[in-house]
Amino acid sequence: MKQHKCGIVVIVFLLALVWWQPSIHADGEYSINRLKENVQIHPDGSATVHYQIRYEFADDMHGVYVTQATDKGVDFAEWTQASINGKRQGKYHGGSAGMQIVNSNNAKQLRIYYPIAADDTLNAQWTYKLNNVVTRYHDVAEINWQIIGGQWAVPLKNVDITVKLPKGKQQHFAYWTHSLNTAKFTGDAKAGVYHYTAASVAANTPVELHTYFDESTVPQVPKTAGNGQAKIIAQEEQIAARLQRAKQLRLWIQVGLVSLMLIGAFLIYRAKRFYAHAKAKAGLVITGINNYELPSENAPAVVLAQLNGKHFSLDKAFSATIMDLLARHYYRLTDQTNWSQKHFELTLIKNDGLTSFEKTVTLILFGNTEIGAKVDTRTFKKTDSRVVKRLSVYKEKFNKDIENAALPVWLRDERGNVKFKLAYLLGLFSLIVLVGSQIAMLVGSPYVEFYPWLGVVLLVASLGILFGVLDYRKMGTIYTPTGWSEAQAWKNFGQMLREVGQFDLKKVPDVTLWDRYLAYAVVLNAADNVAKALQQYHADDANYTDDFIPTYLAYNLFSVSLMSDMTGLDSANAPKESAGFGVSGGSGGFGGGSGGGAF
Structure with a gap:
């Protein structure tokens, strides 16, 4: 009965691994349950950024912040407004409330000090302005911006981002999204608006918008020599080709790993045949278990x-x-x-x-x-x-x-035991590598697709691991042709001893x-x-x-x-992490809303 229960637990665990998808968790101190960001691009190439973020706290804290990168020529112009729960905040002059800018490595940390108690819900707003957000060529204008940067300390939930150009009715208009998150920007050339929504964005996961539009949209921005449209398109084609190659490589890796199932199954089959042959050679005759001699x-x-x-x-x-x-x-x-x-x-x-x-x-x-x-x-x-x-x-x-x-x-x-165990355990190891590596790839990279046939393979391999382990424990050891009968007799005797509580010892x-x-x-x-x-x-x-x-x-x-x-000997054995991997096709945009959190 204990083995059956163990088997059920193992199979449920393996099935959970096959179908599991990573969930989003806060870090235990606070969570960001809504992030709304509105970006207004101006004719001079500057941008006004307005954040609305809802926090929920599990601990007492001192305030919240947004980090804004100022790399690749982008300048921080001014921080115009901050509010908590609708109450506008003034400059910080000590104490427990106010807004303060902290400079750090090509970035500005916009802090809002505010006394926070455990279980508080807080709605914070930031409004600030950036210069040099747009690059203007002779034919088109370009924005290359990590709207969500890679320094958000916790996952972001219910993300809603809008980027609005100074005017609509765009003739030259194209856009791309680069992120490990699967959500994509949508664009409306007539309105001159980009929109991004996602139920969640994992912590430290950038979301980049790369776009070109009519250069006349930003007439006050000095022109950069040459045309930009062909260069931008070529850059995106290179990124798409690189991602496609990575995707194909992963598919071939998946197919290659699936071959491990065949190798593993063959090794286990050969090991079982070897065991059966050795047992038959011994001419083993099974006798009753309750033999008291x-x-x-x-x-x-x-x-x-x-x-x-x-x-x-x-x-x-x-x-x-x-x-x-x-x-x-x-x-x-x-x-x-x-x-x-x-x-x-x-x-x-x-x-x-x-x-x-x-x-x-x-x-x-x-x-x-x-x-x-x-x-x-x-x-x-x-x-x-x-x-x-x-x-x-x-x-x-x-x-x-x-x-x-x-x-x-x-x-x-x-x-014989070395041959049997080596083949059988290598077979099990092949199946475990198959399941583990496939799960790591699926979890670690959004560019690895989950094909229906792969689900079947993983399910079969997981069941193979389960029943392979149970079968291995059941078969046990290979004995010599002359010693197998005596070994089996001792095993039967041991089974009788383990069942001693099921009958009257006095009899x-x-x-x-x-x-x-x-x-x-x-x-x-x-x-x-x-x-x-x-x-x-x-x-x-x-x-x-x-x-x-x-x-x-x-x-x-x-x-x-x-x-x-x-x-003073210790006969306990210490237990024995695998990692996933992913490829993000970024186009080198400056770090926009690079991060944020609470302190």
Whole structure:
């Protein structure tokens, strides 16, 4: 059930990625919910700019501002008016209200100081004049202007811009919009008006108007040598050609990336065939899960190494060996709690028949293998204790001893696993690259189109990732032809241990074996289930004494994290950003309303 829920979450996430479009958010302090800008061009080539901006605030602030660039020959003439909520503002002379111009790097920041409280809604207006906005040639006049500059700190919503020429009835009239935003300017030659509306414009996203019109419209502007119409048209054709090339390149990139789906699907198919062939070669026969007999007499740590190869968990092996020696009565755990502190003592009560790695664990815990040796479990948590120091000395030997014990019946096919996992994971990686890169391109550039066939490809690839991951987890490891049956038997045994809570433990033959089964449960990822079942089974048994601690209670002392806790190891893995890209075809206009915000 848990896997099904996980699968549903993954598929919803992948589908959301496929169809997701970027949304607009304010920065958490304020938002601009309406921006209206009226620009009146005058016969002398100057322009009067009038802003009406509605702010909504989440925090207390000191005022609002508009930044006006003055690059490429454009001069700031004067700031004629400012108002807040219809109330006209005077010059700033200190205090909390007034209008102030701050000069900064070819720009003027037009500040309106005004006390703002959280949850306020504020309507601010600016009116100012710019010189040298228009270039006049012998045949046409030109405006090349970023009406919205690239320094607005938050997204702009409900944008409405009007640019009006001194007169209408234009004979020579053309215009272009350059922006990553998809909205475009419209123009009316008869009225001599340009209009731009957009539901939203992302933060730091310029909107540029490039236009030519009759040169007689601005008779007071000195003429620039030569004709301008052909030059402007050629410039725009170059921009359009560059954008078209970029668009075509992205289409080919999209098509190329789609081929990754075929490569990925082929690699996954070949990996699955390889897995099926290895399994068939082993002649595997699936037996019932609820088989209460151990598949072999190998110790839990050896089984762990046989199933997982050289990369087995040393933590699990250490914990499982202690639990196994407790269950086989080599160790005894007693409660030594006194009036001041609760603690336990581990005693070595038998030493014959210990394997090499069991002797190593015994040396780590007790310092020797003599019967009667004792260790206080409180020392496991002291970094300067002898047991912790011995662990650092004998840790590598313990690992090597287990490997040597597992070698005669190594179950994993290491070379086969490398081939299988490399092919399968490369296939999944190809699908993930396909989906991720396509989404990055769609989100990062408005010049990448979303074709219906691409939506189908992304959906299929996303489903392929989901079911590929689930299928990979289900298949797991490739074992040798002779070892697969035993490996499967251990897997079935582990599944039985995990399902122990679903049947009556008292009906299981030879319940006394369950203390030892708990050690195997540690290496088969079922220890919590078995410990809980044993606790319920013994719930009514009142025969426990200080000299006998049940194995399931000992599990709390010798859990899988014991070795890491003792050595200060951290077995957690750190998680592992992709970026989109876009091309904006700007024609080099001066920075008009370059930015704005609040302070």
